[in-house]
Amino acid sequence: MDVLSDVIAVMRTGEPRSARVEWPAPWAQEFAAVPGAAGLQVVLSGTCWLTRPGRDPIELAAGDVVFRPHGDGHTLADSPSTVPDEPACDPDDPRFAARYANRTVAHPAAVVLCGGYRLAPGRAHPLLTGLPDLIHLPRLGLRPELRATVDLLAGELERPRLGTDAIVPALLDTLLLHILRTWIDRAPGERTGWAAALNDPPIAAALRAVHDAPGRAWTVAALAAEARMSRSPFARRFTELLGQPPLTYLTWWRMTLAARLLTTTDAPLGAVATAIGYGSEFAFAAAFKRRFGTPPGRYRRAGGANRSSIARTSAASVFAPNSSAPGPIAAPDASGPATTGSKPSVSTSSATAATDPGSSPAIAIALRPGDPAGRAPSSRS
Numbered sequence: 001m002d003v004l005s006d007v008i009a010v011m012r013t014g015e016p017r018s019a020r021v022e023w024p025a026p027w028a029q030e031f032a033a034v035p036g037a038a039g040l041q042v043v044l045s046g047t048c049w050l051t052r053p054g055r056d057p058i059e060l061a062a063g064d065v066v067f068r069p070h071g072d073g074h075t076l077a078d079s080p081s082t083v084p085d086e087p088a089c090d091p092d093d094p095r096f097a098a099r100y101a102n103r104t105v106a107h108p109a110a111v112v113l114c115g116g117y118r119l120a121p122g123r124a125h126p127l128l129t130g131l132p133d134l135i136h137l138p139r140l141g142l143r144p145e146l147r148a149t150v151d152l153l154a155g156e157l158e159r160p161r162l163g164t165d166a167i168v169p170a171l172l173d174t175l176l177l178h179i180l181r182t183w184i185d186r187a188p189g190e191r192t193g194w195a196a197a198l199n200d201p202p203i204a205a206a207l208r209a210v211h212d213a214p215g216r217a218w219t220v221a222a223l224a225a226e227a228r229m230s231r232s233p234f235a236r237r238f239t240e241l242l243g244q245p246p247l248t249y250l251t252w253w254r255m256t257l258a259a260r261l262l263t264t265t266d267a268p269l270g271a272v273a274t275a276i277g278y279g280s281e282f283a284f285a286a287a288f289k290r291r292f293g294t295p296p297g298r299y300r301r302a303g304g305a306n307r308s309s310i311a312r313t314s315a316a317s318v319f320a321p322n323s324s325a326p327g328p329i330a331a332p333d334a335s336g337p338a339t340t341g342s343k344p345s346v347s348t349s350s351a352t353a354a355t356d357p358g359s360s361p362a363i364a365i366a367l368r369p370g371d372p373a374g375r376a377p378s379s380r381s
């Protein structure tokens with residue numbers, strides 16, 4: 001996978017939430033702070049204001065997109081002076097438990113599309129953690145693909161049909177990726193950080209190589225070759241842009257993948273170690289404990305205890321399509337990652353497909369408690 005796709009696939013947990021909400025004037029809705037979540041809102045029609053404590057209000061018009069990557073609280077209202085008179089949307093409040101919903105009124109002053117995710121705090125990628133607390137893209141960032149995705153998602157929520165439960169999460173993923181793409185494309189002047197790195201062709205090529213094959217026996221020289229640079233200038237440029245050396249990021253990413261595999265698959269520890277580039281289970285366990293402070297087996301058991309109905313991927317799906325089961329691995333190297341032999345590579349798309357239906361949602365659906373106008377499609381699995 002490319003870097004951006006990996007970030008979304010590996011970090012999210014639980015099921016995404018989305019709602020299309022029509023608001024009659026006057027109106028105001030508070031959205032509670034949800035640490036470890038990311039939420040977005042799109043104004044489909046009308047105008048409204050976004051307010052935050054201690055900040056100037058922001059006027060939003062039809063087509064404006066707001067993304068809150070850190071789950072900070074805020075309020076949407078028809079006027080900065082309108083005070084909310086309903087409970088704040090809170091993902092832990094059972095009154096806002098619908099996964100997908102559509103609220104209609106007779107004469108809406110504004111229509112807003114909401115969506116969001118719960119993110120795994122232990123797998124927080126620096127690409128997201130380094131974003132500002134609010135990204136505002138006026139008029140859908142002037143991107144036709146953003147407009148098309150918003151129209152499809154709003155239509156699916158307004159008229160749920162067979163397949164809605166599969167379509168809505170895919171559209172939310174697509175919408176979030178388009179928002180991040182637009183943000184990255186609009187940051188060519190950034191001198192450091194992930195936007196700068198992904199806009200830098202040599203460093204972007206090295207990152208793509210790591211994410212395409214995290215189990216490969218990478219060295220700084222090998223990554224420099226992917227970037228078509230000499231070793232020392234590459235290492236210096238990578239560190240300047242991302243604030244850490246290439247192999248430090250590689251190890252972090254491998255451990256992040258391992259944590260996901262441990263909680264979403266039944267792959268043996270040795271197979272997980274091999275998939276992310278370690279020639280021995282012992283070396284993998286030592287590196288994992290350094291990163292998470294607990295051995296991988298205990299981490300898996302603790303994760304399982306916190307998931308009442310987690311769907312697990314079979315061990316076979318962790319490996320590349322040509323390998324339906326763990327195959328021969330490299331000769332054990334207790335000192336670190338494997339350096340020889342043929343290793344199965346992690347399949348991020350299949351290994352991260354399982355989600356936890358029992359997890360708390362990333363956002364609450366903006367329906368007033370007991371509102372009969374709200375409609376939610378049934379949850380079918």
